Structure formats: structure tokens, C-alpha cells
Amino acid sequence: MKILVFIFFIxxxxxxxxxxxxxxxxxxxxxxxxxxxxxxxxxxxxxGGRLSGSLxxxxxxxxxxxxxxxxxxxxxxxxxxxxxxxxxxxxEFALIETEPGITFNVPIAALGGSVAxxxxxxxxxxxxxxxxxxxxxxxxxxxxxKIVFFNRPMEPEFITTFTAYGRAVDxxxxxxxxxxxxxxxxxxxxxxxxxxxxxxxxxxxxxxDLPASKRIPGAAISTNGADKLSSLLKIxxxxxxxxxxxxxxxxxxxxxxxxxxxxxxxxPDEIILVGGHLDSWDIGDGSHDDGAGVVxxxxxxxxxxxxxxxxxxxxxxxxxxxxxxxxxGSLKYKEVSDxxxxxxxxxxxxxxxxxxxxxxxxxxxxDDFIKxxxxxxxxxxxxxxxxxxxxxxxxxxxxKTDNNVLAxxxxxxxxxxxxxxxxxxxxxxxxKRELEMGSGAIASLVYLFDKYGLR
Amino acid sequence: MKILVFIFFIxxxxxxxxxxxxxxxxxxxxxxxxxxxxxxxxxxxxxGGRLSGSLxxxxxxxxxxxxxxxxxxxxxxxxxxxxxxxxxxxxEFALIETEPGITFNVPIAALGGSVAxxxxxxxxxxxxxxxxxxxxxxxxxxxxxKIVFFNRPMEPEFITTFTAYGRAVDxxxxxxxxxxxxxxxxxxxxxxxxxxxxxxxxxxxxxxDLPASKRIPGAAISTNGADKLSSLLKIxxxxxxxxxxxxxxxxxxxxxxxxxxxxxxxxPDEIILVGGHLDSWDIGDGSHDDGAGVVxxxxxxxxxxxxxxxxxxxxxxxxxxxxxxxxxGSLKYKEVSDxxxxxxxxxxxxxxxxxxxxxxxxxxxxDDFIKxxxxxxxxxxxxxxxxxxxxxxxxxxxxKTDNNVLAxxxxxxxxxxxxxxxxxxxxxxxxKRELEMGSGAIASLVYLFDKYGLR
Numbered sequence: 001m002k003i004l005v006f007i008f009f010i011x012x013x014x015x016x017x018x019x020x021x022x023x024x025x026x027x028x029x030x031x032x033x034x035x036x037x038x039x040x041x042x043x044x045x046x047x048g049g050r051l052s053g054s055l056x057x058x059x060x061x062x063x064x065x066x067x068x069x070x071x072x073x074x075x076x077x078x079x080x081x082x083x084x085x086x087x088x089x090x091x092e093f094a095l096i097e098t099e100p101g102i103t104f105n106v107p108i109a110a111l112g113g114s115v116a117x118x119x120x121x122x123x124x125x126x127x128x129x130x131x132x133x134x135x136x137x138x139x140x141x142x143x144x145x146k147i148v149f150f151n152r153p154m155e156p157e158f159i160t161t162f163t164a165y166g167r168a169v170d171x172x173x174x175x176x177x178x179x180x181x182x183x184x185x186x187x188x189x190x191x192x193x194x195x196x197x198x199x200x201x202x203x204x205x206x207x208x209d210l211p212a213s214k215r216i217p218g219a220a221i222s223t224n225g226a227d228k229l230s231s232l233l234k235i236x237x238x239x240x241x242x243x244x245x246x247x248x249x250x251x252x253x254x255x256x257x258x259x260x261x262x263x264x265x266x267x268p269d270e271i272i273l274v275g276g277h278l279d280s281w282d283i284g285d286g287s288h289d290d291g292a293g294v295v296x297x298x299x300x301x302x303x304x305x306x307x308x309x310x311x312x313x314x315x316x317x318x319x320x321x322x323x324x325x326x327x328x329g330s331l332k333y334k335e336v337s338d339x340x341x342x343x344x345x346x347x348x349x350x351x352x353x354x355x356x357x358x359x360x361x362x363x364x365x366x367d368d369f370i371k372x373x374x375x376x377x378x379x380x381x382x383x384x385x386x387x388x389x390x391x392x393x394x395x396x397x398x399x400k401t402d403n404n405v406l407a408x409x410x411x412x413x414x415x416x417x418x419x420x421x422x423x424x425x426x427x428x429x430x431x432k433r434e435l436e437m438g439s440g441a442i443a444s445l446v447y448l449f450d451k452y453g454l455r
Numbered sequence: 456m457k458i459l460v461f462i463f464f465i466x467x468x469x470x471x472x473x474x475x476x477x478x479x480x481x482x483x484x485x486x487x488x489x490x491x492x493x494x495x496x497x498x499x500x501x502x503g504g505r506l507s508g509s510l511x512x513x514x515x516x517x518x519x520x521x522x523x524x525x526x527x528x529x530x531x532x533x534x535x536x537x538x539x540x541x542x543x544x545x546x547e548f549a550l551i552e553t554e555p556g557i558t559f560n561v562p563i564a565a566l567g568g569s570v571a572x573x574x575x576x577x578x579x580x581x582x583x584x585x586x587x588x589x590x591x592x593x594x595x596x597x598x599x600x601k602i603v604f605f606n607r608p609m610e611p612e613f614i615t616t617f618t619a620y621g622r623a624v625d626x627x628x629x630x631x632x633x634x635x636x637x638x639x640x641x642x643x644x645x646x647x648x649x650x651x652x653x654x655x656x657x658x659x660x661x662x663x664d665l666p667a668s669k670r671i672p673g674a675a676i677s678t679n680g681a682d683k684l685s686s687l688l689k690i691x692x693x694x695x696x697x698x699x700x701x702x703x704x705x706x707x708x709x710x711x712x713x714x715x716x717x718x719x720x721x722x723p724d725e726i727i728l729v730g731g732h733l734d735s736w737d738i739g740d741g742s743h744d745d746g747a748g749v750v751x752x753x754x755x756x757x758x759x760x761x762x763x764x765x766x767x768x769x770x771x772x773x774x775x776x777x778x779x780x781x782x783x784g785s786l787k788y789k790e791v792s793d794x795x796x797x798x799x800x801x802x803x804x805x806x807x808x809x810x811x812x813x814x815x816x817x818x819x820x821x822d823d824f825i826k827x828x829x830x831x832x833x834x835x836x837x838x839x840x841x842x843x844x845x846x847x848x849x850x851x852x853x854x855k856t857d858n859n860v861l862a863x864x865x866x867x868x869x870x871x872x873x874x875x876x877x878x879x880x881x882x883x884x885x886x887k888r889e890l891e892m893g894s895g896a897i898a899s900l901v902y903l904f905d906k907y908g909l910r
Contacts, residue, residue, distance in 0.1 A: 027612070156487055157483040356811070382614050414886060415889070437869070
């Protein structure tokens, strides 16, 4: 019955092409025979958070390799790379002390890469600021000896929540380094989320060239905690903040990118790369960031196999290690590719969550973009309509040449920062169909690049 | 800073119009000053499930009227309408008995409008079918005295899950009536969802013209329960199913549509209607179905007030009663409108959940649709790109004339049937930003219809 309706539809609509049929087949298959949800269940619930250098990361490498081994690639291998190894240590602790003996606990999480506080904790007065620039205006006088509290919220009016993130995250990434220059002894950063809740959002910071003696500890505070601290500071400017974290940076560890390759039947030297990152933060299980991207990537050949599509160009699935705190996997992949003079004609990354795909962003020149826009019509039946110029992804960005196209999957971003880098980025926050539609969207775009090439 | 960037963007893009600015203002306002989430919190958590004729429905009528009273409408009133009153009674109960004394409990929910089982429950052999047509093929011989188990799943390959729902729901709506004609004594229907879980999904059934003596009880079974029953039937075709429900139909009750009107400053006789339905099923709190539509509708004037937009045409917010089991509110509104010769030039309904809006479907002629498509560009910055012909909504559909346009908000439908008509359609399943974007999308479309009219 369904097939009849479908064939009838083809007759009705004379512009209905073979590509429409293949792409319908891809989406049907992604919604009925995807392995993404099952793989992500294992990665999230059996392995869990997998920070670079951890045993969990190693298990994720071995698990994904063994699954890829069963998909009929020509070759699956581990690409060695040394990664930073930072460990959180025991659960962090923080409180606001409005007067001696009167305290209020607030949830914090050490920022990735941060140094520890003294083992008894760090206690000091707090100065609230809303930008890095404000540090300069306040000067050493007002900051010296204090804990700097960065409290500029993400702005709700940006439809793409990643934009709001990008406009706020300097506080988390650079706050400790900059505040240290004015004599601060620690920093507390409002969590990068649009929600008001009790989950601190971790994420990386950098100390740049600061010598070890100048590195001060940094932690994220939940948005409820930040609002509490801010409101108490207004009536008790002399309150003290105490926090304790025992994180540390261990020596670099051996790790790996996981790479799978299916040689193209006609143009084996033209590589199409699909990737995500295998590492995640250690709190939560990294289901959206970036377990989803890992299983989207793995699903590509699963789907092609099921629709019996034989790629003309070489497909590579790359599961990068260490996106979160170093990008070492990305750097290593690029270094080896360059040495081998590999020609990546197209690369797509999924690192924006397992939510319903809305479209893609492309890093490309105008001529290629015009060609790509002709494919937009194939995605309209799936309400995937966003084809815009923009970034691709942190891991693949360094593969850009004058002659290729990079892309990023663009899922609905409204809920992404509800979970990002928190203990609630877990498998139960994944919707099976939305995850599977991501696999379908990527496989469809790869099909078009594979069939038509770039030029 | 933001304003400067925005102005710069206007200079860059010479086609940026005043409408772009107003619509940006509407979306900004919806994401920062919407009251939708706060209202829905009250409706869901303080009032809860509000089936027609219940005290909760009456409280919802009074609450929404009192909130609308504060928004500066010219008039807010209750439109009387008699509604059916069906009550579920004590929690339903069901089990599969594979042999005497060996039983397995399964979750069920009585279908709305169903009669009760005998007070000790109804126990019989089961016959599994996959369509209404199959009843005819099996005939009275195979069906008489049995419980018919309708087990055709919703089909996952339809991107719009409402399509899959529409193709499966005949089993729930008509199954009891049809099975009764072949001598069945009860029906159990696989829940209308694409998930495999433990929540039964209620929803209405009809007995048509069947006399009371021929009305047999119908209940929904969770998808896990349905799969269990189906698999056990394969090895134990003679198993028995027992279920007990004590629901009943009480006399019709007095109820009301809630209507608010703001007279147009230039064309007061041209009405633009925005609506959703105030009643919900009794299990869960009806946050997505259709609390979201109620607060989307109420948010319209809140947003217009905040951006100081004075409508040229008359705006009506209509919160319909009894969508779920009778559509009496809709019929009454239509009847009174016709008597008053009201001219609804445009009506939009939100009854597809509080998820991220993807666009709108329109019931309209081609000429008007072509005009409407010119407005699509204003929604592109918000990744709202779906402008299709299709249905509007169950409550407003009867307002269609040759001279007006009806529309339905089309949110992402992937998760809708995870919650629909279940105990987990609750406020925690609502994402604040996605809900608010729905308000913004509706207000933007209403703004365009208000400013330009239809012709």
C-alpha cells in the first residue's frame, strides 16, 4: 500500500528524481534500521564519560573499533596520538559564607585543565564582574587577593544557542588566566547555559603562558548558584566564598583516533570524511557531546550497506580523540593526512548534539555553495531546510583547502546547552528518532557528494 | 554592542525591511518576556489534567480568563456550551493469564468514552488483528466472545509523526464499534506511539449508532505490553486476558469557551483568531496537548503589548473546550459566529505540542498561498522554513470559507507521540525556549496578516 502511494506520488510529481528515491530510502532506513541508538546506549550506559587519557576513553576506542570492524570497511585502525590527561579528583565543594558560621552550599564543577585549590580549600572575598574587560577597569587594587566571579549570562535572544555560547564562553576559557594577572586567587564562572538550574557546566580553560605559580583554580557554578551569589553580594559585599577542588594534570597519555575506511569504487583518491569526537567530559556520559556524533558517523556505512549503495569515492569515518581539552586527535589526523597528501574533497562533522536535524552549515566558496544549494530540495520532505554558510566543526576545520567543502550538521540547538558538559548529558536525554534523523541527514548529504563529487 | 551589530547587518543587507525588524523584535520578546512558560506551569502543575466537565476544566477556564483579563483586551468572556462528561473512575487493571494462576500484569488505560467492564473485570481469549478490515476477513466465527487485540504499530518512516498517527488511529477510534459487530466482548488497542515503553496512551473512541447493549469496553495497552501479549499469543494462543475499568459517561455538563477580543484600530470587522484547546485528557497534565497551544494563544497580546504593536484588525484569542472528546466548543463557536456573521480572515491553531516550531501548514487557495509564501523569508533567521499546504487544526477547521486562510503551527513532531495522551505529558517535558519560539512564530505570522490583510 505504502509503495503504491509512493509510486503514485512519483508519477504526480514529474520532477521526482532517482536521488529523491535514494534519499527517501536513506531516511526510511535511518528510521527503521539505524544502529545509532543501540551503539549510543552502550557508549553512554556501559562506558560513560570518557575524558581523554581515561580508562573509559580507552574502552570507547576499543568498543567503537570492534563495532566498525563488523561493518565491512576495507580497513579499520587506531591512529596513535598522545593526549593530555587531566583528572577531576573527588567531588568539588563550595559554599557562600555570609557571616562566620552562616553558610550556603552551591554546586560547582572544576573547569577542565584547572589547578587544584589548597587541600583545605580556598576562601576569600568575591568580586563580581561581567566581562574580561571589566577586570582592566577595576584594576589590581580591587581584584588582588580575591576570587573573581564572572557572571555574564548567555543571551536568550540568539536563536542559535551556539552563538550565545560563543559570546559568553570567554569568561570560562580565559577568565582564570586574565584574573590572575590582576592578583586574583581563584575564579568562579557562571555556567554556560540558558536555563536556571542546579547543574554546573564544566569545560576547558587555558592558562596560556602563565607560569605554574600564577595559575589559579577555576570552577563553574550552577546558574541558580550564580544568581544566589550575585544577590547575596548585593546585601553582603564582604561575604566570603570557599571552594575546594583536587583536580590535577597528569603526564600525557597514549591514545588513539579510530579510523575506518571504505575504498571508493571509481575515485578512490577522493576522500569523504564523516566524523565526531570520541572523548567527552567526565561528568555525565557525553550522550549529546559527542556520543551522538560518534554514532552518526558509524551509522553511515550501516545505512549504505542496508540500501546496498556502493560508494564511488573513499569514505572515511574518523572518531577523533581529545576534542574537549586539546584537539590533539584533530592535529594528529591533519599531520598524517598532509604527510600522505590525502585529498579530502568533503568532510562533515556532527558535534552539536543528537537533536532533530534542521540542516547543515558549510565552509565553502560561493561557487560550490551555489551547487550545494541545488541539493537542498532533496531534504525538504524531511523539513531539513537550513543550508547556510558557517563553521563545520572543531575537529575537521583544519582540513579546509581551496578545493574542498567542509560541513557541520545543524540540529535544533534549543536544548543543547541544557545538557552540555553536565552530569545530565546522559542517554535518557536522547530521542531515538531525532538521533536517527541525524544519521539520515548525514548519509543523504554524503550520498550526494559521493555521487556527484565536488566539480 | 548587539544593537550596533544589528544595525550594521541592516546596512549590509539592503533587502532588510521594517518587517524584518518587527519580527526580530517579536522573537526577541518571545525569548525574553513571554509569559507562556509561567502560565503553563500554573495550568499544568496547579490545575493538572482537565477533561471536559471536570472541576479541573472549570478551574482552567477561570484561571485563563483571569489572566486574559489582565492583558488589556477590550473584552474577555465565557461562551457557554454543554460538554460530554466522561469519568475514568479508579485506576484500570489488566493481566495476561497464560495458564490458571500464571499471570503477567500489563499497563492499560481506558479509552475515552468507553463503557466499563463488569465490576469483576472482563476475562476472555484474545484474537490479535492488525486492521479493521481483518475483522471482516476473520468473521464472527473467530471473533465472537473474544477480546480483539488491535496491534498495528505506528509506522516509523513517516517524518511527520502525525501522519503515522493518522494511519494507525482508526484502531483506537473505531475498533470497539467494529469489533462489536462481530461479537467481540472487549478491545485492547496498541498505544499510539512510536516508542516502546510502559505508558498506555488514552484517546477517544466512538460507538457510532450502536445501541447501549452492543457497546463493549476498549482500553489502550502500552507498547511493551502489546509486544508481550503478541509474543505470548504466538506460543499460547489460548491465553486469557483480563481487564477491569470502571469508567462511565455522566450527563452533559455546563462548560465554556474562553474568548478574548481586542478590537482592530482600522478594520475592526476583520477578525484574526488564534486558538488552542483548554481541555486535556485526565492522565498527565496536558502540557503539550494542549496547554502549549493555550499559552501560545494567550501570549499573542502579551507580546504585541511589549513591542507596542497596535493591531489594525480585530484579534480574538479562543481557548476551546472539549476538543478531546466531542469538539463541542468548536461547534458552539462556529454556530455563534455564523449567527453574528463574523468575518474571520485568518485563524491559526496551535495543537501539535510545545516543541520547536518548524513552520506552518495552511488551508488556503493557491493565490493566497503564493502571497503567504512571500512572507517565508521573514522566518528564515529563526530556521522556521516549513510553509506547506495542509490542515489547520481540529477546532478551527470549521471556520474555513472561500475567502479566508486557516493555519496550524507545525512544531517538530518527533517527540510528540512520546507524551500524547499519557501520564508523562507533563510540564517537565516542556522546554522553555521551544515553547516561547512557538509564541514568537504565531505572533509574527499574525503580525503579517494584521498588517497586510488577506488581499
